[in-house]
Amino acid sequence: MTAPTVPTITLNNGIEMPQLGFGVFQVPDAETTAAVSAALEAGYRSIDTAAIYGNEAGVGRAIAQSGIPRDELFVTSKLWIDSLDYDSAMRGYEASLERLGLETLDLFLIHWPAPASESYLDAWRALTQLAADGRVRAVGVSNFLPAHLDRLAEASDLVPAVNQVELHPALQNRETAEANRRLGIATEAWSPLAQGAVLGDESVIAIAERHGKTPAQVVLRWHLQQGRIVIPKSVTPARIAANLDVFDFELAEAELSAIDGLDRDGRTGPHPAEFNG
Numbered sequence: 001m002t003a004p005t006v007p008t009i010t011l012n013n014g015i016e017m018p019q020l021g022f023g024v025f026q027v028p029d030a031e032t033t034a035a036v037s038a039a040l041e042a043g044y045r046s047i048d049t050a051a052i053y054g055n056e057a058g059v060g061r062a063i064a065q066s067g068i069p070r071d072e073l074f075v076t077s078k079l080w081i082d083s084l085d086y087d088s089a090m091r092g093y094e095a096s097l098e099r100l101g102l103e104t105l106d107l108f109l110i111h112w113p114a115p116a117s118e119s120y121l122d123a124w125r126a127l128t129q130l131a132a133d134g135r136v137r138a139v140g141v142s143n144f145l146p147a148h149l150d151r152l153a154e155a156s157d158l159v160p161a162v163n164q165v166e167l168h169p170a171l172q173n174r175e176t177a178e179a180n181r182r183l184g185i186a187t188e189a190w191s192p193l194a195q196g197a198v199l200g201d202e203s204v205i206a207i208a209e210r211h212g213k214t215p216a217q218v219v220l221r222w223h224l225q226q227g228r229i230v231i232p233k234s235v236t237p238a239r240i241a242a243n244l245d246v247f248d249f250e251l252a253e254a255e256l257s258a259i260d261g262l263d264r265d266g267r268t269g270p271h272p273a274e275f276n277g
């Protein structure tokens with residue numbers, strides 16, 4: 001099968017980011033190289049990792065082995081909660097680069113606001129400096145609620161390019177998505193498949209059967225048609241390829257609305273207002 005062309009989203013600094021990428025949360029480092037290699041082989045060009053995942057080295061090995069020119073790849077990593085002061089954030093960026101074996105990242109995110117302190121403001125100053133120095137192509141945040149975004153806007157002139165948040169049919173996170181839109185921040189959906197929890201929903205299955213697609217492909221299509229960036233994870237080669245094969249069909253308005261109707265506070269991860277690591 002010829003690899004599909006993945007559309008890009010233009011971030012608020014003009015950088016183009018593939019709308020569909022590959023996530024590696026919970027993939028052990030030793031298995032990450034095979035998973036990322038399968039993704040690159042299938043045609044993914046955007047990879048999402050994080051310092052806390054412990055698998056940046058595995059991602060880096062797959063990138064090095066692929067022979068794909070660096071400028072055809074989009075690599076994201078994230079700064080963990082234990083590194084939110086300015087100096088630690090700077091060191092955290094260098095450490096991620098070293099583990100990945102790269103000279104620069106396309107996107108570097110503050111992983112969680114950890115709002116018990118306002119250290120994320122210090123970390124944001126560091127990321128702002130990295131961007132100003134041309135060390136990273138874009139900087140952003142993850143798991144930021146509207147209040148955290150507004151606090152950042154009071155303290156800094158740099159608007160995050162991306163806010164990566166939990167978002168799937170069972171947790172549609174509408175207030176945060178609306179705040180992102182208001183501020184010009186791209187919304188990136190983590191756990192876009194709700195870690196599998198929405199794939200057995202009757203309405204998703206019915207839509208999938210109508211299109212001759214899988215429930216996962218339908219859920220990814222629902223995200224894409226609403227302009228979100230998605231980063232599904234799989235270690236299963238057939239699923240890795242299938243999750244990319246979502247550009248040859250279109251959901252009707254009524255089908256999008258039916259999936260909109262599945263919102264049910266089905267959070268799979270921690271609540272950002274309460275999670276401090």
Ligand SMILES: NC(=O)C1=CN([C@@H]2O[C@H](COP(=O)(O)OP(=O)(O)OC[C@H]3O[C@@H](n4cnc5c(N)ncnc54)[C@H](OP(=O)(O)O)[C@@H]3O)[C@@H](O)[C@H]2O)C=CC1
Nearest residue numbers: 023024025190191192193194195216232233234235236239
């Ligand atoms: N910023 C943050 O705080 C967070 C970011 N993330 C990012 O988002 C990415 C995706 O989220 P994640 O939590 O991994 O969950 P996903 O919603 O991507 O779901 C992954 C799960 O779904 C299964 N799966 C994948 N494709 C299919 C398919 N086609 N059919 C059936 N089952 C399928 C996988 O199984 P299998 O692998 O066995 O095939 C795995 O169990 C992460 O990998 C990470 O990069 C995730 C959580 C938090």
Ligand SMILES: O=C(O)C(=O)[C@@H](O)[C@H](O)C(=O)CO
Nearest residue numbers: 025026050052111112269270
């Ligand atoms: O996967 C991530 O990116 C996360 O930040 C979280 O899932 C986090 O690592 C976690 O597991 C907290 O319990």
